[in-house]
Amino acid sequence: NAGVTQTPKFQVLKTGQSMTLQCAQDMNHNSMYWYRQDPGMGLRLIYYSASEGTTDKGEVPNGYNVSRLNKREFSLRLESAAPSQTSVYFCATGQGTVYEQYFGPGTRLTVT
């Protein structure tokens, strides 16, 4: 069981470039989440998917889009990267609100 996997592990983009962060889980969880973690700040929720076929905005959705491709996969897309999106991005899964979340290893993104 791989749990929660994220690709890539590291990425450097130039301002204006686009990219998609991939997340996959083999835990059969209903809910999936995308967070960003910045120095000196708590993790912040970007988007979440409560169940397959649904997606909703979190606290900081601007500049991002998501796709819940199927129950296993949840991707995060940056259409036009900005330096303010330099961060560590974590995907997480869980059975839903009030249940514990399982985090992936993270993607470290730098936008120059």
Place this chain on the structure above:
Amino acid sequence: KNQVEQSPQSLIILEGKNCTLQCNYTVSPFSNLRWYKQDTGRGPVSLTIMTFSENTKSNGRYTATLDADTKQSSLHITASQLSDSASYICVVEGGTYKYIFGTGTRLKVLA
């Protein structure tokens, strides 16, 4: 404003000693409070989840307490080990899918 504040920001203790980390929150409504452990360069790992009616919850050498009246929680680590060196993050779920994360306490355990 919904906030979660953790103290201390950082802590150094000797292996084998106990320590207590604090979390104060001003979040409403309140659904549950979580503690996570995050090793450097890794994703957070859940330690406990506590609902309004739970006062204490243990996970091995980790014991979390919750006082919903004073809006305070603590995480007590007993007989610390070198592997306990990590950041410990307090999170309050305030309403459905609304997670307010603290900035964490960085713990260093020395041999």
